[in-house]
Amino acid sequence: MRLSLTVNGEARVLELDPRTTLLDMLREHLRLTGSKKGCDHGQCGACTVLVEGRRLYSCLSLAVMHEGEAVTTIEGIGGKDALHPMQRAFLRHDGFQCGYCTPGQICSAIAVLEEMAAGRPSHATEDLEAAPPLTDAELRERMSGNLCRCAAYPNIIAAIREVAGA
Amino acid sequence: MRYDKPISMTPLDARRIVAQPVDRVDGPAKLSGAATYSYEYHEEVPGAAYGMIVPAAIAKGRIVAIDSAAAEAAEGVLMVMTHRNAPRQGSGGDAAPQLVGSEIAHHGQAVALVVAETFEQARHAAGLVRVDYEREPGRFDLAEAERQARPPRGGEHRMGDFEAAFAASPFAVDVSYTTPDQAHAMMEPHASIARWDGDRLTLWSAQQLPDWSVGDIAATLAMPSEHIRIISRFIGGGFGGKISVYADAILSALAARALGRPVKLALTRQQIFNGTSHRPATIQRLRLGCDAEGRLLAIGHDSVSGNLPGRSFEEGAASQTRLLYAAPNRLIRNRKAVLDLAPAASMRAPGEAAGLLALECALDELAEKAGIDPVEMRVINDTPHDPERGPARPFSSRKLVEALREGQRRFGWERRDPVPCRVRDGRWLVGMGVASAIRENYVVEAKARVRLDGQGRLTVETSMTDIGTGSYTILAQVAAEAMGLPLDAVTVRLGDTRLPRGPGSGGSWGANSAGTAVYDACMALRDMLAQKAGLNSTDARFEGGMMHGGGRSLALAELAGEGVSAEGEMLPGGLTQSYAQASFGAHFAEVGVAIDSGEVRLRRMLGVFAAGRLLNPKTARSQAIGGMVFGVGAALMEANVVDRRHGLFINHDLAEYHVPAHADLPDIDAIFLDEEDDKSTPLKTKGVGELGICGAGAAIANAIHNACGVRVRDYPVTLDKLLDGLPPIG
Ligand code: FES
Numbered sequence: 040m041r042l043s044l045t046v047n048g049e050a051r052v053l054e055l056d057p058r059t060t061l062l063d064m065l066r067e068h069l070r071l072t073g074s075k076k077g078c079d080h081g082q083c084g085a086c087t088v089l090v091e092g093r094r095l096y097s098c099l100s101l102a103v104m105h106e107g108e109a110v111t112t113i114e115g116i117g118g119k120d121a122l123h124p125m126q127r128a129f130l131r132h133d134g135f136q137c138g139y140c141t142p143g144q145i146c147s148a149i150a151v152l153e154e155m156a157a158g159r160p161s162h163a164t165e166d167l168e169a170a171p172p173l174t175d176a177e178l179r180e181r182m183s184g185n186l187c188r189c190a191a192y193p194n195i196i197a198a199i200r201e202v203a204g205a
Numbered sequence: 206m207r208y209d210k211p212i213s214m215t216p217l218d219a220r221r222i223v224a225q226p227v228d229r230v231d232g233p234a235k236l237s238g239a240a241t242y243s244y245e246y247h248e249e250v251p252g253a254a255y256g257m258i259v260p261a262a263i264a265k266g267r268i269v270a271i272d273s274a275a276a277e278a279a280e281g282v283l284m285v286m287t288h289r290n291a292p293r294q295g296s297g298g299d300a301a302p303q304l305v306g307s308e309i310a311h312h313g314q315a316v317a318l319v320v321a322e323t324f325e326q327a328r329h330a331a332g333l334v335r336v337d338y339e340r341e342p343g344r345f346d347l348a349e350a351e352r353q354a355r356p357p358r359g360g361e362h363r364m365g366d367f368e369a370a371f372a373a374s375p376f377a378v379d380v381s382y383t384t385p386d387q388a389h390a391m392m393e394p395h396a397s398i399a400r401w402d403g404d405r406l407t408l409w410s411a412q413q414l415p416d417w418s419v420g421d422i423a424a425t426l427a428m429p430s431e432h433i434r435i436i437s438r439f440i441g442g443g444f445g446g447k448i449s450v451y452a453d454a455i456l457s458a459l460a461a462r463a464l465g466r467p468v469k470l471a472l473t474r475q476q477i478f479n480g481t482s483h484r485p486a487t488i489q490r491l492r493l494g495c496d497a498e499g500r501l502l503a504i505g506h507d508s509v510s511g512n513l514p515g516r517s518f519e520e521g522a523a524s525q526t527r528l529l530y531a532a533p534n535r536l537i538r539n540r541k542a543v544l545d546l547a548p549a550a551s552m553r554a555p556g557e558a559a560g561l562l563a564l565e566c567a568l569d570e571l572a573e574k575a576g577i578d579p580v581e582m583r584v585i586n587d588t589p590h591d592p593e594r595g596p597a598r599p600f601s602s603r604k605l606v607e608a609l610r611e612g613q614r615r616f617g618w619e620r621r622d623p624v625p626c627r628v629r630d631g632r633w634l635v636g637m638g639v640a641s642a643i644r645e646n647y648v649v650e651a652k653a654r655v656r657l658d659g660q661g662r663l664t665v666e667t668s669m670t671d672i673g674t675g676s677y678t679i680l681a682q683v684a685a686e687a688m689g690l691p692l693d694a695v696t697v698r699l700g701d702t703r704l705p706r707g708p709g710s711g712g713s714w715g716a717n718s719a720g721t722a723v724y725d726a727c728m729a730l731r732d733m734l735a736q737k738a739g740l741n742s743t744d745a746r747f748e749g750g751m752m753h754g755g756g757r758s759l760a761l762a763e764l765a766g767e768g769v770s771a772e773g774e775m776l777p778g779g780l781t782q783s784y785a786q787a788s789f790g791a792h793f794a795e796v797g798v799a800i801d802s803g804e805v806r807l808r809r810m811l812g813v814f815a816a817g818r819l820l821n822p823k824t825a826r827s828q829a830i831g832g833m834v835f836g837v838g839a840a841l842m843e844a845n846v847v848d849r850r851h852g853l854f855i856n857h858d859l860a861e862y863h864v865p866a867h868a869d870l871p872d873i874d875a876i877f878l879d880e881e882d883d884k885s886t887p888l889k890t891k892g893v894g895e896l897g898i899c900g901a902g903a904a905i906a907n908a909i910h911n912a913c914g915v916r917v918r919d920y921p922v923t924l925d926k927l928l929d930g931l932p933p934i935g
C-alpha cells in the first residue's frame with residue numbers, strides 16, 4: 040500500500056505491506072531506530088512517538104492508519120549535538136542507564152507536560168475543575184506507561200520536574 | 206598487573222575526575238536515539254533478511270510431525286529450518302545447539318526458524334508452521350522435586366554442632382520461605398544480526414560477556430573462535446539474561462550461512478520468558494537461634510532450587526549467609542532439584558537476591574521473639590572476619606554497622622513502633638522495616654589498550670560492555686585521571702571482541718576488572734612517555750594534558766608524536782583468599798498496608814551502602830536505586846507463574862509479569878559511605894551493580910509485617926496473602 044506522511048518534518052512516501060506497524064515502518068523502512076521495540080504489544084512504552092503532537096505507542100498502530108499525519112520521533116526532538124531541554128535534563132539527572140527505554144520516556148515526558156498545560160486530568164488528579172498540579176504523583180501516574188527496568192524512575196521524575204520548572 | 210598486595214598511593218587518589226559525579230559520556234548518543242543496539246545496524250549490514258522462531262508448545266516430549274509446506278509457500282519466505290534440515294552442531298560443554306532433534310526439553314525451545322524478506326512475512330509464515338507433538342509428563346513443581354534434590358555441589362558448610370546448639374537456643378525460629386521464578390525483563394529483547402564473510406562470522410548481538418559468547422558459538426558451530434567476531438556496543442539491559450547464548454545468535458548465524466545473506470533475528474517478548482533463562486524459585490528453610498541478648502548461637506540456612514537435567518547452575522541462596530553474621534554453630538547448604546522448566550540462570554545478584562529475602566525476614570522473626578530491635582539485632586551479630594575461617598581471614602572492608610547506624614538516623618527509625626498495627630494514616634496501616642545488604646566482591650581477569658595520538662587524544666579499547674552500568678563513563682574517568690587529561694580528550698571503545706579481552710558485564714566485576722586493566726595500561730603509557738623524555742616515570746607528573754618533571758613541561762600531544770599505545774591487564778592475586786571481600790549496606794523501607802483491601806504501597810525507601818571508592822557517584826547511585834527497585838518488584842509483584850499442567854510460565858509478557866512502574870515508586874534514595882578498599886583493586890573499588898537489590902525486598906516485607914502484623918513467607922507479598930490476617934477495620 041502507498042502511504043504519505045510527514046516524519047520529523049520531512050514528507051515521506053512509502054510502499055508498505057499493510058501489516059507494517061508504525062514502529063516497524065520507522066525502524067526498518069526509514070531506519071529511524073531511535074524508537075525502540077521492547078514488547079511490540081503496547082506493554083512497555085519503548086516505542087512511544089508523537090503523532091500530531093500526541094504521544095502514541097507506535098507498535099500498536101499500523102503505519103497505514105497515519106496517512107497524511109505528522110510523526111515526531113526522538114531523532115526529530117534533538118540530535119546528539121543539539122539536545123532538547125528534556126534530553127539535557129535527563130543527562131544531568133542520569134535519567135537513564137541502558138538507554139533502551141529512554142527515547143520513549145523522553146517523548147512521553149514532553150507530551151505529558153503539554154497534556155498538563157492543556158489541563159487534561161489524570162487518574163491522580165483530585166480536582167477535575169482545576170488545572171492539574173505539577174506534583175510528583177501526577178508525573179508518576181502519567182509516566183507509568185513507560186517502563187524502565189534499569190529503574191531510572193526517580194531521576195526521570197527529577198528531570199521532568201526541572202523542565203517543568205516545578 | 207597481578208594484584209596480590211594492597212597498593213598505596215596512585216594517581217587516581219587525586220580524584221579530580223575519578224570519584225566525581227560526571228554525566229555519562231554515552232548520554233547524548235542514548236538520549237538522541239543515535240546509539241545502535243543489536244537489531245539496528247542497517248548501515249553496516251544492509252539487506253538482512255528477517256527471521257522469526259517458532260517456539261515449542263509443549264514442555265516435554267517430542268515432535269512427531271512438522272508440516273512446513275504452507276510456510277515455505279508463503280510470500281517472501283526464503284527458508285524454513287527445522288530439526289530435519291538444520292546443520293549438525295557441536296554439543297556438550299559450552300555449546301548451545303538449536304533444532305538438533307525431535308526431543309523437547311522445555312516449553313519455548315525453538316522448533317523452527319522462518320526467514321523471509323520482511324518482518325511481516327516472517328511473522329506470518331511462522332504462524333503457518335504446523336507441529337504435532339507427543340507429550341510426556343514433566344517435573345514442574347519445585348516442592349515435589351525437592352524430595353529428590355541432589356546433595357550440595359560444594360558440600361555443606363558446617364561449623365560447631367548446629368543441631369545441638371539450635372535445640373538449646375533460648376530463642377529460636379524454624380521457618381520456610383519461598384521465592385518464585387523471576388524474569389530479567391530487560392527492556393531490549395535478545396537480538397542478533399549475523400553476517401558471513403567466507404568462513405568468518407560477525408554477529409551484532411546483545412551479549413553481556415561477548416568473549417564468552419564467542420566460545421559458546423565456536424563450540425556450537427564447530428569453528429575456530431578466531432573466526433568469530435561479536436559486536437555489542439550498546440545493550441539494552443541484561444541483568445544476567447544475556448549471559449548465555451540463545452536461539453537468536455545461533456539461528457541467525459546458521460540461516461545467514463545457508464542463505465549466503467545476512468539475517469537478523471529478535472526474540473519476541475513472549476518468547477523470552479520461556480525460551481531463555483530466569484531466576485529460579487527457591488524453597489529456603491531458616492533455623493536461627495539466639496540468646497537473650499540477641500547473639501546468634503546457631504544459623505541454619507538450607508536452600509533448594511531447580512534446573513533442567515544436566516545444567517550446572519543452581520541458585521546459591523544460602524551462600525551469603527556464610528559471611529553475613531557471626532555464630533559459632535552453623536549449617537549452610539544449597540541443593541538442586543531437577544525440573545523441566547526453561548533453563549535457570551543468573552539474575553542480578555544470583556544467590557543474595559533470593560537468599561536475603563528469606564534470611565533477613567527470619568532474622569526479624571527471631572529478633573521479635575527475643576524482644577530486640579531489628580537494627581540492634583544486626584549490629585549485635587556483626588563480624589569483623591569470615592565466621593568460618595576466623596580472625597585469619599578478616600574482611601578487606603566492612604561497613605555494615607555504619608550503614609545501619611547512618612540509615613537508622615536518616616530514616617527516623619526511632620519513630621518506628623515495634624508493635625504492629627498501631628500506626629495509622631487514614632485507611633493505611635504504616636510500618637517500617639530494615640534489612641542488611643551484602644554482595645560478594647568479584648575481580649576477574651581483564652585486558653585493555655590505550656592509545657595516545659598526536660592531537661593529545663586518548664582512546665581506550667577493551668571488549669568490556671556497557672549494559673547500562675556506566676562502563677563507557679567510568680573507564681573514561683579512570684583513563685583521564687591517570688593520564689592527566691580532560692575527560693573529553695578520552696574516547697572509549699567497547700563491545701567488540703576484536704579489542705583486548707575485557708571481563709564483560711556480570712557479577713558486578715566490570716569496574717573492578719576492566720577499570721584496573723585500563724589503569725594498568727595508562728601506567729604503562731606513562732612509563733613510555735616519561736622514558737621518551739628521558740625521565741624516570743616516578744619523577745613525572747601528568748596534569749592538564751602535560752607531563753611535568755625534571756624542570757620541564759611537555760605537552761602529551763607532542764610527546765605522542767605519531768602515536769603511542771600500551772596494554773594493561775588485571776590478574777587477580779591471592780587477596781581474595783586472604784581477605785573476605787564483599788560490599789555492604791542497609792535498607793530502610795516504610796510501607797502502608799490498606800486495612801480494607803490489603804493493598805501495599807511503598808511510601809519511602811533509603812539504601813545506605815559502602816562499596817569501596819565510587820568511580821562515579823552519580824552512576825553508582827543510579828545503579829543502587831535500580832537494584833533497590835528490583836527488590837521492590839521481588840517483594841511486591843514479580844513472579845513467573847508456573848502452569849503446572851502444561852509446564853510453562855503462563856504470564857509471559859510485560860502486561861502480566863509485573864515490574865515496578867513510575868507510579869509504584871515514591872521517594873527512594875541511595876547514599877554511599879566513604880570507603881576505599883585497597884585489598885580489592887588498585888582503584889580501591891568494590892562491586893556496585895548488584896548490591897542495591899540485596900536485602901531490599903526483605904526490608905519491605907519486614908515493613909509490611911510491622912505495619913499490619915501479618916508475616917508472609919511466600920513471595921511476592923500480594924494483597925491476597927495479607928487479607929485474612931488484617932486487623933478489623935475500626
Ligand atoms: S514496544 Fe510498543 S509498548 Fe512496548
Ligand code: FES
Pocket residue numbers: 134135136137138139140141186187188189190191392441442673
Ligand atoms: S534505561 Fe534501561 S530500561 Fe530504562
